[in-house]
Amino acid sequence: MRDILRRSLPTNIEIVLDTPATLWTCVADATQLDSAILNLAINARDAMPQGGTLTIRCANQSVSSDTAARDSELIEGEFVCISVSDSGVGIAPDVLPRVIDPFFTTKEVGQGSGLGLSMVYGFVKQSNGLFLIRSAVNVGTTVSISLPRGPDLPSQDATDIARSNPAQQPARARVLLVEDNEDMRDSTAWTLTSLGYDVVTASDGETAKKMIEDRDDIMILIADVMLTGAMNGVDLADFARARRPKLKILNISGYSEKALRAGGTFRTDITVLAKPFSRADLIDALDKMKA
Ligand SMILES: Nc1ncnc2c1ncn2[C@@H]1O[C@H](COP(=O)(O)OP(=O)(O)OP(=O)(O)O)[C@@H](O)[C@H]1O
Numbered sequence: 383m384r385d386i387l388r389r390s391l392p393t394n395i396e397i398v399l400d401t402p403a404t405l406w407t408c409v410a411d412a413t414q415l416d417s418a419i420l421n422l423a424i425n426a427r428d429a430m431p432q433g434g435t436l437t438i439r440c441a442n443q444s445v446s447s448d449t450a451a452r453d454s455e456l457i458e459g460e461f462v463c464i465s466v467s468d469s470g471v472g473i474a475p476d477v478l479p480r481v482i483d484p485f486f487t488t489k490e491v492g493q494g495s496g497l498g499l500s501m502v503y504g505f506v507k508q509s510n511g512l513f514l515i516r517s518a519v520n521v522g523t524t525v526s527i528s529l530p531r532g533p534d535l536p537s538q539d540a541t542d543i544a545r546s547n548p549a550q551q552p553a554r555a556r557v558l559l560v561e562d563n564e565d566m567r568d569s570t571a572w573t574l575t576s577l578g579y580d581v582v583t584a585s586d587g588e589t590a591k592k593m594i595e596d597r598d599d600i601m602i603l604i605a606d607v608m609l610t611g612a613m614n615g616v617d618l619a620d621f622a623r624a625r626r627p628k629l630k631i632l633n634i635s636g637y638s639e640k641a642l643r644a645g646g647t648f649r650t651d652i653t654v655l656a657k658p659f660s661r662a663d664l665i666d667a668l669d670k671m672k673a
């Protein structure tokens with residue numbers, strides 16, 4: 383997330399990351415975890431209009447049955463705790479209990495939907511994790527999410543050896559990802575890269591069209607349906623299909639495939655993956671495309 387965070391925050395916010403090498407793995411949907419961290423970082427940014435420090439600290443956390451019995455917020459078990467702290471305006475004590483409510487926002491109309499924290503909270507609860515928020519006015523806020531410990535991975539050395547052995551590297555398919563929302567583009571690109579794809583991106587249809595015309599190394603096109611500019615994702619998919627019949631194409635959209643077809647947006651047989659999608663959903667859609 384390091385690069386995404388740096389690009390999402392102004393330069394007057396310093397980013398401190400504390401991720402010890404001895405950290406356990408945790409079990410959670412990777413895409414949702416990325417978006418949770420990004421949501422918390424954006425909240426921190428908004429709380430520090432004058433700049434400040436964003437600190438993300440990761441730690442192994444064992445909760446004993448005694449501790450869990452004393453604190454209703456805690457569950458016994460082993461977790462990886464990720465805490466996101468800012469040195470911002472803080473949250474008043476009377477407001478604090480409401481911040482995770484859906485649609486609760488103190489931001490101006492059009493600035494925030496009030497869904498950020500409720501989504502983070504929902505994701506953590508769904509992952510059998512712990513959610514904690516502490517805040518002091520004019521001092522700052524810390525949101526901690528703890529996710530259940532996962533299995534130990536083979537040691538780093540073994541992984542590095544496997545990586546440096548070209549014989550074990552599958553061919554990397556090049557994907558053109560077209561998405562106008564920067565956060566969404568970054569997180570999807572990141573997921574694709576982590577799945578072994580070679581990713582190039584465009585933020586509008588016209589640029590993507592040119593890329594498809596100019597280069598022949600693109601094997602998969604993933605395009606958002608609603609794009610700003612003259613060419614939307616459906617037009618782009620139609621163009622790509624006519625120009626490069628062998629190209630594999632996936633549309634992604636905030637609307638379901640059913641809704642798009644009912645609305646007449648779709649003329650073709652191109653698969654639509656509804657947003658928001660998890661890493662598993664994306665893998666599934668890519669597999670189906672291959673068939
Ligand atoms: N780090 C923080 N510092 C100060 N206040 C915060 C912080 N995080 C959240 N809040 C308060 O909680 C409210 C709800 O946050 P939440 O992320 O759910 O929605 P939002 O940021 O207003 O909108 P959205 O995230 O949907 O764009 C915010 O409007 C703000 O008042």
Ligand SMILES: [Mg+2]
Pocket residue numbers: 421424425494497498499
């Ligand atoms: Mg928010």
